[in-house]
Amino acid sequence: MLRRALRLGLGPGLLGRGLGTHREGSTLAWDGKVSEIKKKIQSILPGGAWSPLCDTSHLPPEHSDVVIVGGGVLGLSVAYWLKRLEKQQGAIRVLVVERDHTYSQASTVLSVGGIRQQFSLPENIQLSLFSVEFLRNINEYLAVVDDPPLDLQFNPSGYLFLASEEGATIMENNVKVQRQEGAKVCLMSPEQLQKKFPWINTEGVALASYGLENEGWFDPWCLLQGLRRKVQSMGVLFCHGEVTRFVSSSNHMETTSGEKVTLRRIHEVHVKVDRSQEYQPVECAIVVIAAGAWSGQIAELAGIGKGPPGTLQGTRLPVEPRKRYVYLWHCPQGPGLEAPLVADPSGAYFRREGLGNNYLGGYSPTEEEEPDPGNLEVDHDFFQEKVWPHLARRVPAFETLKVRRAWAGYYDYNTFDQNGVVGPHPLVVNMYFATGFSGHGLQQAPAVGRAVAEVMLEGRFQTIDLSPFLFSRFYLGEKAQEHCII
Amino acid sequence: MAAPRASLRLVAPVWNGGTSGIRGLSRAVDPEGSPRKGRTLLRFLADRFYDVEAVREYLLQKQVLKVLQKNRSFTYIKERYGPYVAGAYFILKQGGAVKFQDKEWMRPNGRGLSGELWKLREVPVEAVDASGCAINYQGLDNLLALKELQSLSLQCCPHVDDWCLSRLHQLANSLRELSLAGCPRISERGLACLHHLQNLRRLDISDLPAVSNPGLTQILVEEMLPNCEVLGADWAQGLKLGPEEQTRDTASSPIPA
Numbered sequence: 001m002l003r004r005a006l007r008l009g010l011g012p013g014l015l016g017r018g019l020g021t022h023r024e025g026s027t028l029a030w031d032g033k034v035s036e037i038k039k040k041i042q043s044i045l046p047g048g049a050w051s052p053l054c055d056t057s058h059l060p061p062e063h064s065d066v067v068i069v070g071g072g073v074l075g076l077s078v079a080y081w082l083k084r085l086e087k088q089q090g091a092i093r094v095l096v097v098e099r100d101h102t103y104s105q106a107s108t109v110l111s112v113g114g115i116r117q118q119f120s121l122p123e124n125i126q127l128s129l130f131s132v133e134f135l136r137n138i139n140e141y142l143a144v145v146d147d148p149p150l151d152l153q154f155n156p157s158g159y160l161f162l163a164s165e166e167g168a169t170i171m172e173n174n175v176k177v178q179r180q181e182g183a184k185v186c187l188m189s190p191e192q193l194q195k196k197f198p199w200i201n202t203e204g205v206a207l208a209s210y211g212l213e214n215e216g217w218f219d220p221w222c223l224l225q226g227l228r229r230k231v232q233s234m235g236v237l238f239c240h241g242e243v244t245r246f247v248s249s250s251n252h253m254e255t256t257s258g259e260k261v262t263l264r265r266i267h268e269v270h271v272k273v274d275r276s277q278e279y280q281p282v283e284c285a286i287v288v289i290a291a292g293a294w295s296g297q298i299a300e301l302a303g304i305g306k307g308p309p310g311t312l313q314g315t316r317l318p319v320e321p322r323k324r325y326v327y328l329w330h331c332p333q334g335p336g337l338e339a340p341l342v343a344d345p346s347g348a349y350f351r352r353e354g355l356g357n358n359y360l361g362g363y364s365p366t367e368e369e370e371p372d373p374g375n376l377e378v379d380h381d382f383f384q385e386k387v388w389p390h391l392a393r394r395v396p397a398f399e400t401l402k403v404r405r406a407w408a409g410y411y412d413y414n415t416f417d418q419n420g421v422v423g424p425h426p427l428v429v430n431m432y433f434a435t436g437f438s439g440h441g442l443q444q445a446p447a448v449g450r451a452v453a454e455v456m457l458e459g460r461f462q463t464i465d466l467s468p469f470l471f472s473r474f475y476l477g478e479k480a481q482e483h484c485i486i
Numbered sequence: 487m488a489a490p491r492a493s494l495r496l497v498a499p500v501w502n503g504g505t506s507g508i509r510g511l512s513r514a515v516d517p518e519g520s521p522r523k524g525r526t527l528l529r530f531l532a533d534r535f536y537d538v539e540a541v542r543e544y545l546l547q548k549q550v551l552k553v554l555q556k557n558r559s560f561t562y563i564k565e566r567y568g569p570y571v572a573g574a575y576f577i578l579k580q581g582g583a584v585k586f587q588d589k590e591w592m593r594p595n596g597r598g599l600s601g602e603l604w605k606l607r608e609v610p611v612e613a614v615d616a617s618g619c620a621i622n623y624q625g626l627d628n629l630l631a632l633k634e635l636q637s638l639s640l641q642c643c644p645h646v647d648d649w650c651l652s653r654l655h656q657l658a659n660s661l662r663e664l665s666l667a668g669c670p671r672i673s674e675r676g677l678a679c680l681h682h683l684q685n686l687r688r689l690d691i692s693d694l695p696a697v698s699n700p701g702l703t704q705i706l707v708e709e710m711l712p713n714c715e716v717l718g719a720d721w722a723q724g725l726k727l728g729p730e731e732q733t734r735d736t737a738s739s740p741i742p743a
Contacts, residue, residue: 136623136649140550145539155675156652212682213652216675337674337706338681355674355702 059280060239060271064095066456067269067284069243069298071098073108073220073442074434075290076227077449080142083234085453094236095282097271101240105376107292108224108442110409112326112351112360114217114341115443116159117183118209120174120483121419124440125181126464127447132214134446135223142230150226154218157352158211158340160197161484162394167345168207170483175209184213199335200342201396210340217341217351220442244279245270246287246302248428262313264428266302286456288432293321293373293410295421295435302431312427315475319421319436321373322413326362327383331401334359348390349486350398358404363387364439364486376408411439417479422448422469423455432456433471439486553645556580557625568607569631573614575603576628580619587612587634610634613663617641623649630656637661641690642668648676655682665690672696674703681710691718 043050066082068075079094086092103109115135117128134141139149163171171187178185187209190202232238247268253261266287272279291298299305299317307313334357341351350361363386365371371379383403391398414421414436421436434452437444447464454462461467468480531538556579564572574584574592583593586609592600611632621629622645629635635657640646646669654661661683666672673696680689689711697703700719708716 143546145543153673153675154648156648156679157675158679212655216652337678337710355699355706 056280058273059278060095060097060241060282061093061237062280063093063283064237065093065284066095066286066288067282068094068096068288068290069269070289070291070295070435071096071101071228071238072103072106072290072292073224073227073445074292074437074448075288076224076231077445078288078290078434078452079231079236079449080227080234081450081453082456083231083236085450085457087457090235095239095284096231096236097239097241097243097269099240099242099274103224105410107410107412109221110326110407111220111439111442112217112362113220113442114159114215114351114486116211116215116341117178117181118159118161118174118185118211118215118484119440120170120177121468121480122177122181123464123466123468123480124419124444124482125178125183127444127451127466128440129182129214130447130450130464131444135218138223138226142226144229144233147229150222152218152222154216155352156213156216157338158213158215160211160340160342161209162193162205162343162345163207163209164204164345165206171207171209174484183211185209185211197335197338199339199395199397201394203393204345215340223442223445239271241271241273241280243269243298243301244272247281248303262427264303265430266428286430286432288434288452288456289317290434292412292435292441293319295319295412295433302428304425304428304431312472312475315471317421317433317436317471318415318474319412320415321410322438323371323373323376323408324362324364324411324439325371325378325382325406325408326360327387327403328353328358328360328405329401329403330356330358331398332357333397333400335395335397342394343486344390344394346390347486348387348394350391350395359398359401361387361391363390373410376410378406378408380406412436412441413438416474417481418485419480419482420444420448420469421471422451422466423461423471425471426475553620553622554624556620557622559624559627564631567604569633570609570611571603571607573628573632574606574611576625577614577616577619578603580616580621580625582614582616582619584611584615585613585637586610591615613637613639615639616643619643620645621650622646623653626650626653630654633657634660637663639663639665640669641665644670647671648673648679651676652679655679658682658684661686663688666694667692668694670695674698674706677703677707678710680707683711684713686711686714689714689716689718691716694718 040050042048068079075096075098079096082092082094100106115128115132117125117132119125119128135152135154138152142150161171175185175187187207188196189207190205193200193205193208194202246266247270248264248266251263251265253263255261266284268281268283269287270279270281287302289295289298296317296319299319305314305316335352337352337355339352341349343349346363348361348363350359352358353360365382365386369386371382380403383406388398412435418438419436420441421433423432425431425433432452432455434448451461451464451466454460468478473480560572560575563575570586574586577584578592578594581594583591585591586606589606589609592603612634613636614629614632616629617639618641621640621643629638630653638657638661646666648671651672654664662685664680664683664686667690672694677691677697680686689707691697691704691707694700704716704718707718
């Protein structure tokens with residue numbers, strides 16, 4: 001207890017972190033330190049306010065090897081693979097910090113739940129292929145003794161991408177890459193398309209690519225709960241709180257060519273308990289940012305991007321929340337059971353939902369029409385003006401439809417190249433990212449979790465090489481652009 | 487796939503003695519002096535909770551491995567005798583029946599497979615009856631190599647699920663008859679991907695417990711495959727009778743379902 005008081009007063013600087021380091025944060029003058037110590041000693045003596053026994057069961061633990069900021073599907077996937085790939089059972093203590101345990105604003109549960117292999121980058125295709133294999137064998141990966149098996153409600157109906165004249169060559173090249181990686185995709189001409197799906201209006205469509213296997217949609221809430229259950233059974237601790245501060249130390253070094261570099265290391269994560277001013281400084285070895293749409297804010301807290309623009313220190317994490325609407329409508333004469341998830345060349349998409357002629361769909365707005373991401377209110381006029389015309393043009397039966405429900409969710413949008421940020425930060429040596437997937441995070445989560453766990457445990461990517469998705473590409477300007485974005 | 491535990495963590499039982507611990511106290515307070523046999527067994531198992539859990543996990547892993555072993559791919563037979571013989575061997579090993587073109591049904595007899603199987607290298611397989619076999623997603627590889635398969639019966643297969651149905655599109659050119667009756671894991675989501683099988687003329691989807699609405703599913707599948715005769719639930723099953731039909735129904739004899 002005296003040690004705790006000493007730590008509060010004097011900080012970890014005296015415990016010997018090596019020469020040449022200095023702590024960021026509060027550096028009080030000597031007089032201030034003396035008066036602090038006096039106050040602490042007075043409170044310890046009988047009659048003072050401090051008592052050695054207090055209940056901290058509502059607080060997160062004081063030490064944790066890995067702190068994962070964000071408890072959505074990506075954060076839980078990283079936690080799962082860490083516990084699964086650790087060398088000795090129980091070797092790594094993991095803490096998952098989640099601000100909202102109802103997941104009311106989390107992108108995972110508000111997503112449409114699709115999974116596809118029709119991407120243009122080979123890394124994305126490989127991530128998706130592994131994730132689909134994970135989902136297929138989910139009851140072997142996430143089995144917990146005596147708990148019922150998971151039913152993901154997977155619809156293997158496939159994705160149908162339609163391309164106009166301009167996009168046809170790109171689509172052909174993409175399909176070639178997809179087939180090379182092992183995805184089962186077929187190309188269809190407008191005549192074949194009309195024969196197979198008579199309810200489509202093929203006007204303006206030059207080429208279509210249809211995923212035959214391993215594509216479809218599933219229930220993301222089930223995956224989230226399955227991961228949560230399994231990860232808790234493996235010994236990962238959960239904390240209901242918000243990260244408010246990172247305490248780090250800097251190391252000024254020089255490269256061989258004489259350039260000055262400042263490497264930082266995070267020592268503590270301050271987790272503020274929900275609905276209270278109390279916070280707990282969690283001492284940690286590694287921090288993983290998997291906070292989805294709020295990853296940009298968390299990265300700013302950690303000091304990423306605070307530096308002269310154009311330098312590596314000044315490169316921010318370019319992930320910001322973008323609001324997307326999803327509408328559920330009923331159309332009695334609509335497409336039948338065979339309808340895949342259809343993506344129009346204009347960007348509108350829809351899929352069948354259930355057996356009662358209900359359909360889910362949406363449309364990604366252009367940069368100028370982006371709605372304000374401050375809240376999750378739904379704009380119904382957006383459907384009338386932007387979504388419905390495209391849908392009705394593509395599927396004539398959709399001219400008579402009735403919107404039943406609508407909701408909005410966030411994309412953790414990577415403004416640089418709309419692909420995920422995975423792996424360590426070059427300057428903050430113990431921080432890792434698993435965020436920024438801009439709408440296809442859910443379908444790549446199991447594979448990304450494994451990749452991040454491999455980087456943390458082995459030091460490099462072993463199964464899928466995600467070097468094009470490292471943070472350093474923002475500084476070097478190398479875009480890993482994905483062309484098939486819905 | 488999760489690897490089986492390398493070692494069973496069998497902890498040596500700690501004998502508490504009669505007096506130490508809360509359990510000892512309660513035993514001392516327990517009015518019934520001699521506990522019944524069932525209670526000692528339960529207490530014995532409860533004391534060794536983690537060991538029992540490890541044993542159960544081990545037994546579960548053994549079951550899973552058994553199914554995987556049955557569904558391995560027979561690459562040697564495929565290279566030496568061709569895909570038709572490999573597929574037929576797979577089915578016969580599982581306990582199903584195979585019919586080659588212009589031949590009779592071949593079933594596994596008690597003493598092993600008949601010798602004439604190995605001579606049928608060039609003869610395509612026409613029909614497969616895999617009812618009750620433990621075929622899963624991996625094992626389906628052997629069946630999908632049979633490109634001239636016309637009739638496939640997967641009745642009451644416990645491991646055939648929606649993922650397996652999504653692979654059947656590879657048999658779309660030849661498959662005329664398909665039976666999925668009684669499979670516990672197939673739902674309407676898997677039936678949706680049968681629309682690739684445009685040459686199908688007979689489809690049996692009766693008695694599928696995982697399908698949420700059998701009557702509606704029947705109608706939707708019939709619409710999806712217009713040239714196919716779909717056997718399954720009666721579309722009126724599951725519909726509630728209106729008030730006037732109810733009184734009429736109780737008066738007359740019950741309508742056969």
